[in-house]
Amino acid sequence: MNRFDRADRRQRGRSDPLDAENAARAVLSGRARAQATAGDGPVEIARMDKPAKDSAVKARTQAINPLKAVLVRADPQLREELAGLGNAELSPTCAGLVDDSLNDEADEGAVLHAPHITLCLLARRIRQLSEEVRELEGRLTRLVERHAPQLLEVVGIGPDTAVTLLITIGDNPERLGSEVSFAALCGVSPVERSSGSRQYRRLNRGGDRQANAALHRVVQTRLRVDPPTQDYYERRSKEGKTRREIVRSLERYAAREVFHLVRPVPS
Template sequence: MKASAVRARTQAINQLKSVLVTADPALREALAGLGNAEVFRACARFADVSRHEEVGVEAVLQATRITLGLLAHRIGRPSEQIRNFDARLACLVKCHAPQLLDAVGIGPDTAVALLITVGDNPERLDSEASFAALCGVSPVERSSGGRQFRPLHRGGDRQANAALHRIVFTRLRVDPRTQDYYERRIKEGKTRREIVRCLKRYAAREVFHLVRQLQSGPRS
C-alpha cells in the first residue's frame, strides 16, 4: 500500500514539474527559488483562485494554473497516506521490536521489512549465517583461473536484502565508524562494491542478534 502511494505521489510530482517547464515565464519566475513543499502549496492555491478569476485572464495561463493546482492536490493525497503508514509502522515497531530502532540506519520501514523476513518464529533461524543466507548476503566461494573471490549469492529475500542495503548506505552517510571502516578498506585495495558486501553481511549479523532478543508474546 505504501509503495503504491509513493509511486502515485512521484508520478504526480513529475507531471507537475513537467507542466512548470513549459509554463508562462512569469509564472515560473514567481515559483523560482521555492522548495518543493512551498511550490506544491503555492500550486494547490491555484485551483481555488483560478475559479474566481475574471474572463479576461489569458486562457492558456489560467488552464496552466488549474492544472498545477489539481496536480498539487493529487500530490497531497498520497503524501497524507504515506505519513499515516509511517506513523503506524513506527508504532508497531516500537511496540514489538524497539531495539531495532536503536541501531544506526534502521528506521520503521527497514525494521518492518526485516521482521517480515524473520516471520513469526525467529527461533527457526539457528545462526547468523542462516539469517544472512535468508537475506541473500552470505558469500559464495568462486574462482576464475587462479583468482579466488566471494560474491554474494542472488537468492534470498530481496526485500530484506534491500533493507540491509538501505542500512549500509545510511551508515556510510552518517556513521563515523562505518565511514572509517570504508576508508580503511579502500586503502587496502578493496572496491566499493566489495566493501558494501562486507557491510551488508555485518548489518545482517547485527540485525540477527537484535531480532533474537524478541520475546514470545501475543500475536497481533
C-alpha cells in the first residue's frame, strides 16, 4: 500500500477499521499502485543476514570501547606493554593475558589482576563477535557473487553496498517501472522547488535511507579514486555548482547505473 494521505489521517484519525477502509478505497480508485517486494528469493536471505551482521559489528564496537577504557585505568606497565597496538593486534594480545586460574576474587592480588581479567574477557567477546562478522560477511559476499556479480564490477560498489541496494530492490525488480521510480525509492530524485525566476531543486528526504546512504558512499568513493567522476566534479564546479549539488547529481547517476544492471531487460 502507498502511504495514506496525511491530511485525511489528521482529520479522521486512525484505527484498524479506518485504515482498512482507506486501503480499500485506494485500491478501488486506482491510487494504490505500489507492488510489494517478494520474499521468496536470495534477496530475502540477504535481508535476514544483513541485520545480523550489522548487530554483530555494533556489539563488537561496544566491546572494543570499554576494553580501551580499561586500559586507561590499568597500571602503567600494562599500558606500556599494549601501547601502539591496533585493534587487530590488541584483542588477541589481551585474550592471552590471564588464564582461568587467576580469576579468584579472594586472592590478595585481585585488584592487580582485575584489569588483566577484564581485558581478557572483553577480548574473548571481541574475538567471538569478529568470527560472527566474518561468517556473515562471507555469506553475503557469496550471495552477491552468485546472484548479482555485475554490481561488484562497478567502481565504488563492494559487497556490503551491493547487498544494501539489492535489499531495497527486492527479489522482484520488475516491480520498478523505471529508473525514476528506483531513484525516488532511494531518495536521490530531486524535488522541484522553483519559484518565479529562481530555479531550485531540493534534496529528497524520502525513500529508503539505507539505500540512500549506500549510494552516497559510492559517490564519495568515486570522488576519491575514479578519474571520470573527478573530471565531472571539476567541470561542474567551474559552472558554479556547489559540492552538495554535484554530489546529488552523481547519486542520481549511480542510481541509474544500478537500476540498469539489476533490472532484467524486457524482451
